[in-house]
Amino acid sequence: MSATVINGKDLAQELRNNMKEEVSELKEKGIIPHLTVILVGDNPASKSYVNGKKKASEETGIVSDIIELPVSTTEEELLNLIKELNQDVSVHGILVQLPLPEHIKEEHIIETIIPSKDVDGFHPINIGRMMTGNDSLLPCTPYGIVTMLKSRNITIQGKHAVVIGRSNIVGKPVGQLLLNENATVTYCHSKTRNLKEHTTRADILIVAIGIPNVINRDHLKQDAVVIDVGINRTDNGSLTGDVDFESAKSKASYITPVPRGVGPMTIAMLLKNTIKAAKGLSIN
Numbered sequence: 001m002s003a004t005v006i007n008g009k010d011l012a013q014e015l016r017n018n019m020k021e022e023v024s025e026l027k028e029k030g031i032i033p034h035l036t037v038i039l040v041g042d043n044p045a046s047k048s049y050v051n052g053k054k055k056a057s058e059e060t061g062i063v064s065d066i067i068e069l070p071v072s073t074t075e076e077e078l079l080n081l082i083k084e085l086n087q088d089v090s091v092h093g094i095l096v097q098l099p100l101p102e103h104i105k106e107e108h109i110i111e112t113i114i115p116s117k118d119v120d121g122f123h124p125i126n127i128g129r130m131m132t133g134n135d136s137l138l139p140c141t142p143y144g145i146v147t148m149l150k151s152r153n154i155t156i157q158g159k160h161a162v163v164i165g166r167s168n169i170v171g172k173p174v175g176q177l178l179l180n181e182n183a184t185v186t187y188c189h190s191k192t193r194n195l196k197e198h199t200t201r202a203d204i205l206i207v208a209i210g211i212p213n214v215i216n217r218d219h220l221k222q223d224a225v226v227i228d229v230g231i232n233r234t235d236n237g238s239l240t241g242d243v244d245f246e247s248a249k250s251k252a253s254y255i256t257p258v259p260r261g262v263g264p265m266t267i268a269m270l271l272k273n274t275i276k277a278a279k280g281l282s283i284n
């Protein structure tokens with residue numbers, strides 16, 4: 001038996017179609033959801049991500065602008081721009097594309113974005129609210145992963161979820177969201193001993209490492225659900241995940257591909273957060 005592939009691209013399209021209706025309803029009430037993305041420097045991968053976000057926003061009816069700043073921008077200049085956008089009532093979501101040049105401290109930037117416009121869901125207040133189970137803007141990739149599981153009615157409650165990776169943007173928050181959904185969660189990372197001992201006990205395995213094809217069928221429990229977050233560029237320029245897809249597919253019950261897996265869902269959740277932020281402002 002071969003696993004069912006969860007196509008994130010199709011699911012993201014479906015979500016965007018639903019969001020289009022939500023955006024038109026907001027527009028009828030005079031609220032035009034507006035996302036501002038700031039890009040510092042000319043990292044080609046970041047440029048392409050930012051353009052993807054703009055395109056998806058516009059497809060949904062969300063107004064989106066990209067502010068491109070030179071690599072020489074100082075931290076103070078960037079902080080001042082964010083403070084202006086925080087005050088601008090026409091802007092509902094602010095996203096600063098990471099990574100930033102080394103002379104700018106990411107945490108200073110993240111902590112300056114007002115939490116109600118933090119559509120990436122990285123501000124410590126949003127992370128804290130997520131941890132305490134309160135309403136917040138959720139980090140997009142983890143939110144997309146849980147949405148993918150729910151879209152296939154995959155039971156999370158009572159399941160053993162193993163997360164490989166403990167970054168602040170993927171590993172840690174996805175484990176927390178799964179815990180909020182009543183999974184039993186194990187975190188693994190580069191210092192974990194006997195990785196396979198943990199992964200072979202996973203009903204749901206989330207892989208967010210950033211090394212191509214490190215996980216294969218030998219790491220899996222029979223019929224595990226495998227979510228591959230990794231995005232790695234191969235020598236020929238194509239993208240590949242952290243999971244050896246063909247090998248894992250022969251043992252898993254569900255699996256996500258790379259590309260067309262978690263990536264498009266991350267963008268869809270960014271749009272969802274922007275709409276949520278726009279609705280929030282209308283209430284305040």
Ligand code: NDP
Pocket residue numbers: 141164165166167168169170171188189190191192195208209210211229230231232262263264266
């Ligand atoms: P980080 O580099 O911040 O984190 C990688 C994690 O993997 C770390 O916790 C590290 O452990 C762990 N790790 C490294 N090597 C091993 C190993 N051999 N065994 C077990 N654990 C290991 O990466 P991110 O979390 O930011 O991203 C992970 C991947 O996901 C990347 O490929 C990235 O491109 C992709 N990504 C995809 C997104 C999407 O939308 N699909 C969004 C964001 C990221 P330690 O903490 O000990 O160093």
